[in-house]
Amino acid sequence: MEKQTITFTLNGLPVELVVDPGARLVDVLREELDLTGTKEGCGQGECGACTVLVDGQAVNSCLVLVGQVQGREVITVEGLAKDGILDPLQEAFITEGAVQCGYCTPGMLLSAKALLMKNPFPSEEEIKEAIAGNLCRCTGYVKIVKAIQTAAARQGNCSTGS
Amino acid sequence: MTLKWIGKPVPRQDAGGKVTGATRFMSDLSFPGMLWGRVLRSRYPHALIKSIDTGEAARLPGVVAVLTHHDVPGLNGYGIVVQDQPVLCSDKVRYMGDAVALVAAETKEIAARALELIRVEYEELPGVFDPEEAMQAGAPQVHATGNIFRHTAVAHGDVEAAFAEADVIVENVYRTSRQMPAFLETEGGVALLDAGGLLTVWCGSQYPDRDVIQIARALGMANEKIRVIANPVGGGFGGKDEVTIQIHLALLAMKTMRPVKIVLSREESVVTGWKKHPMVIRMKTGARRDGSLVAHQVTIVSDTGAYASLGGTILNSAIEHCSGPYRVPNVQVDGYCVYTNNSVSGAMRGFGVNQVTFAMETQMEILAEKLAMDRLAIRLKNGLQQGDKGALGNDLVTAMGPVPTLAAAGATDLWRQREVYKANPSRPWKRRGVGLAAAIKGCGLGFRLPDFGTATIELLPGGYFRVGVGCPEIGQGNSIAYAQMAAEVLGCPVDQVEVVTGDTAATPDSGTSTASRSVYVAGNAIIIAGQRMRERLREVAAAELNVPAGEIDLCEGLAAAGGKSISYTQLAARMLAGGKDCRELGRFHSPKADQEIAGAYGLPHLVFGTHAHVVLVEVDTLTGQVEVLETVALPDAGRVINRQGLEGQSEGGTLMGMGYALSEEVVLEKGVTKTLNFNNYIIPTAVDAPPVATIPVEVMEQTGPFGAKGIGEAVCISITPAITNAIYDAVGVRITELPANLERVLAGMQTCGIR
Numbered sequence: 017m018e019k020q021t022i023t024f025t026l027n028g029l030p031v032e033l034v035v036d037p038g039a040r041l042v043d044v045l046r047e048e049l050d051l052t053g054t055k056e057g058c059g060q061g062e063c064g065a066c067t068v069l070v071d072g073q074a075v076n077s078c079l080v081l082v083g084q085v086q087g088r089e090v091i092t093v094e095g096l097a098k099d100g101i102l103d104p105l106q107e108a109f110i111t112e113g114a115v116q117c118g119y120c121t122p123g124m125l126l127s128a129k130a131l132l133m134k135n136p137f138p139s140e141e142e143i144k145e146a147i148a149g150n151l152c153r154c155t156g157y158v159k160i161v162k163a164i165q166t167a168a169a170r171q172g173n174c175s176t177g178s
Numbered sequence: 179m180t181l182k183w184i185g186k187p188v189p190r191q192d193a194g195g196k197v198t199g200a201t202r203f204m205s206d207l208s209f210p211g212m213l214w215g216r217v218l219r220s221r222y223p224h225a226l227i228k229s230i231d232t233g234e235a236a237r238l239p240g241v242v243a244v245l246t247h248h249d250v251p252g253l254n255g256y257g258i259v260v261q262d263q264p265v266l267c268s269d270k271v272r273y274m275g276d277a278v279a280l281v282a283a284e285t286k287e288i289a290a291r292a293l294e295l296i297r298v299e300y301e302e303l304p305g306v307f308d309p310e311e312a313m314q315a316g317a318p319q320v321h322a323t324g325n326i327f328r329h330t331a332v333a334h335g336d337v338e339a340a341f342a343e344a345d346v347i348v349e350n351v352y353r354t355s356r357q358m359p360a361f362l363e364t365e366g367g368v369a370l371l372d373a374g375g376l377l378t379v380w381c382g383s384q385y386p387d388r389d390v391i392q393i394a395r396a397l398g399m400a401n402e403k404i405r406v407i408a409n410p411v412g413g414g415f416g417g418k419d420e421v422t423i424q425i426h427l428a429l430l431a432m433k434t435m436r437p438v439k440i441v442l443s444r445e446e447s448v449v450t451g452w453k454k455h456p457m458v459i460r461m462k463t464g465a466r467r468d469g470s471l472v473a474h475q476v477t478i479v480s481d482t483g484a485y486a487s488l489g490g491t492i493l494n495s496a497i498e499h500c501s502g503p504y505r506v507p508n509v510q511v512d513g514y515c516v517y518t519n520n521s522v523s524g525a526m527r528g529f530g531v532n533q534v535t536f537a538m539e540t541q542m543e544i545l546a547e548k549l550a551m552d553r554l555a556i557r558l559k560n561g562l563q564q565g566d567k568g569a570l571g572n573d574l575v576t577a578m579g580p581v582p583t584l585a586a587a588g589a590t591d592l593w594r595q596r597e598v599y600k601a602n603p604s605r606p607w608k609r610r611g612v613g614l615a616a617a618i619k620g621c622g623l624g625f626r627l628p629d630f631g632t633a634t635i636e637l638l639p640g641g642y643f644r645v646g647v648g649c650p651e652i653g654q655g656n657s658i659a660y661a662q663m664a665a666e667v668l669g670c671p672v673d674q675v676e677v678v679t680g681d682t683a684a685t686p687d688s689g690t691s692t693a694s695r696s697v698y699v700a701g702n703a704i705i706i707a708g709q710r711m712r713e714r715l716r717e718v719a720a721a722e723l724n725v726p727a728g729e730i731d732l733c734e735g736l737a738a739a740g741g742k743s744i745s746y747t748q749l750a751a752r753m754l755a756g757g758k759d760c761r762e763l764g765r766f767h768s769p770k771a772d773q774e775i776a777g778a779y780g781l782p783h784l785v786f787g788t789h790a791h792v793v794l795v796e797v798d799t800l801t802g803q804v805e806v807l808e809t810v811a812l813p814d815a816g817r818v819i820n821r822q823g824l825e826g827q828s829e830g831g832t833l834m835g836m837g838y839a840l841s842e843e844v845v846l847e848k849g850v851t852k853t854l855n856f857n858n859y860i861i862p863t864a865v866d867a868p869p870v871a872t873i874p875v876e877v878m879e880q881t882g883p884f885g886a887k888g889i890g891e892a893v894c895i896s897i898t899p900a901i902t903n904a905i906y907d908a909v910g911v912r913i914t915e916l917p918a919n920l921e922r923v924l925a926g927m928q929t930c931g932i933r
Contacts, residue, residue, distance in 0.1 A: 046206070050208075051199070052199070052202060053198070055203075055206075055363070057364070057444065060444075060857065062856035062857050063856050065362055094198065094199045106197040109197050110194060111189055113190070113825070115190060115192075115197060116830065117361070117412045117652060118196030118201060119203065119363045119413060121196050121197055122199050144867070147864045148864050150864070153359075153360050153861065154653045155826055155830050156829030156830040156833035156834075157867040159829065161867075
């Protein structure tokens with residue numbers, strides 16, 4: 017397909033790219049923009065390793081074409097920390113031991129982020145449902161679920177406090 | 179001994195980079211001028227190659243190189259044990275994953291198009307896809323050497339006489355499925371030849387130092403001209419122990435003189451990659467009325483697929499563990515590792531022990547039932563103890579965990595109150611059951627192979643230390659265990675220790691990150707290197723403080739004696755002054771058994787980890803679906819180095835073994851893989867995942883670092899039969915074939931009249 021100018025917001029900053037609009041978002045992120053935090057594990061939307069947020073929705077970036085994010089807001093794992101301060105989810109993944117090989121971690125974090133943005137006090141079942149599309153082969157999910165609970169609790173405390 | 183860092187829940191040092199996306203995996207790397215590589219795979223599971231025409235592909239604009247077997251300068255073969263797998267096939271293909279040609283092109287799209295333009299003329303051959311058929315006379319021959327790659331026959335005691343004395347005999351055939359590692363990061367990486375003639379290959383691997391040897395052999399290069407880096411690795415589970423794409427990357431980089439990247443698609447990874455050996459296991463087990471096992475006769479036929487890799491060694495590991503964690507005085511085993519035209523089997527978490535333990539732990543349940551004994555009591559009665567003989571007559575001289583681990587399993591609430599847990603299924607048509615099983619798994623490489631750990635510790639400016647160990651971090655958490663062990667020995671805060679793994683230019687060869695070995699061997703090496711570093715620190719501190727070295731206490735980053743102290747920061751300034759370096763190396767050789775078991779290459783192991791599981795399942799009698807509701811995992815890893823890390827292994831292993839029990843199966847039809855991706859190769863998701871309560875059983879291993887032993891594989895073994903035993907407890911269906919999917923459970927319920 018002929019290249020076109022695509023503009024969108026990426027991790028809070030405007031970007032303008034001249035690309036094939038039919039290119040997969042995961043490829044544009046990884047290869048054009050060198051944002052390799054977004055991983056590819058299956059290429060067909062089954063494993064969730066490539067999960068990013070588009071307008072706050074968790075999507076598989078292997079199933080999204082870059083033309084589809086024209087004018088929208090994309091957040092990748094590189095955009096979770098703000099000014100060097102980790103997101104509570106990132107903090108909790110470290111302290112709860114939710115990271116092993118780490119290849120599923122970015123996608124997990126973003127699915128969890130999408131959940132907490134919509135539902136700050138999710139039940140365990142809601143957490144499991146939210147990350148059901150993110151496969152992890154190392155952890156057995158136990159500590160990932162715990163980390164999301166911990167982050168939710170922390171955020172809850174913060175919002176109560178402020 | 180008061181321990182400062184051992185056993186503490188120290189967060190992993192690599193987690194920070196992994197949660198921000200800053201960490202680059204090998205498949206994330208790119209370089210200016212980089213080309214994309216692709217591999218042309220076979221079109222048939224078994225065929226002769228008549229001709230390969232690369233002309234049209236080579237002429238496609240943007241294609242930089244097309245390579246065939248003619249372009250392999252050295253040995254056109256690889257394999258950890260025997261080099262029976264061609265780097266690029268010349269005259270014959272033996273499975274669908276065989277590599278026939280390589281392409282390097284300016285873009286991925288051009289590389290893909292070039293593959294389509296390579297003309298390969300094949301003459302298809304009849305294939306052999308059933309390992310038992312492959313053993314018959316007249317079967318199609320996968321290799322000229324015959325289809326039986328290894329036959330191991332071992333016996334201990336007099337099985338026939340013992341069966342004659344047995345009060346009860348149980349005989350069954352068990353079939354296990356082809357499970358795949360399903361690491362989330364597929365095989366991927368980059369190779370680059372630099373101006374100095376050094377070829378660097380960045381690629382996910384479990385043993386970069388051996389990759390160097392295999393690359394060098396195929397390329398006809400000196401080992402010293404090759405560097406392999408595998409840090410970090412997005413999951414291994416055995417599937418990255420053998421070479422995957424390293425030699426292909428190296429060939430393309432040498433030919434094009436440009437950086438070349440290959441990342442396998444999930445589908446290509448599934449077709450080509452190393453998987454768990456499917457086995458057909460015939461087991462006949464005899465016991466006395468009091469439950470004591472007297473005789474065990476086992477035949478194993480193991481499908482290694484088209485190439486051997488570690489198939490022979492895995493067969494022997496299965497044989498060594500064929501009586502599970504139990505004592506049997508008379509054992510006879512006949513095992514065959516057989517070539518077929520199926521997908522290749524190799525190392526995968528458990529190394530042959532999952533299969534036989536599933537079989538043995540089912541035999542134990544049937545024996546208990548026939549003898550009207552308690553399922554736990556028969557296990558405790560026969561549990562292996564230090565001083566016993568193992569299945570092959572080997573003396574078990576190290577600490578053995580089965581009895582305390584089983585006892586701890588028996589003491590769990592889930593086991594003691596099992597009738598309460600079973601009493602109220604969630605729906606009237608569902609039934610609940612509780613199952614129990616245990617496993618042992620040898621740590622390390624066994625009798626024959628050199629089994630060593632090597633570690634370097636370097637003093638850095640500021641009083642920091644860098645620990646180098648070759649065994650890659652593949653997610654299991656060896657790095658944080660190394661940091662904690664080093665901090666303990668060096669007497670410094672753990673955050674003053676950094677760990678480097680998996681880089682042949684920066685870390686000493688410490689063997690492979692497999693076989694539940696990396697904490698055991700490298701931990702011991704770190705202790706040796708650390709003690710040497712302590713002596714150096716003490717010597718310099720003694721001179722500075724003017725006290726005898728023997729009086730100096732090293733703690734919290736300080737060398738102190740008689741009320742005086744000097745910090746490691748100050749010591750480092752003295753010791754590194756003038757650009758000196760201060761580095762110590764420790765090397766540990768694993769102790770071996772007194773003698774090899776006759777006729778069984780590489781056996782026995784000396785040190786064993788133990789694991790038990792208790793599970794609660796709920797079976798839907800309408801659909802056959804099995805849900806795992808609760809699990810208790812009881813690992814005996816000896817001394818726990820990092821509780822959080824152990825739990826992570828235990829929880830992840832539990833889920834992997836649950837997938838093996840219930841859903842995971844790579845399906846092949848006449849050599850063609852049907853389950854190519856996660857849409858129909860079903861690994862458990864967060865919704866399927868049960869709670870896992872981990873209860874460590876610390877049976878100290880005298881030869882282990884701080885008493886630790888390996889556990890990375892045992893964690894995924896006992897869960898499988900614990901689940902199938904729980905299914906029997908729930909609905910009376912005896913699972914003898916894995917996985918226990920809906921169809922099998924449903925069919926079983928129909929046979930036994932539940933439906």
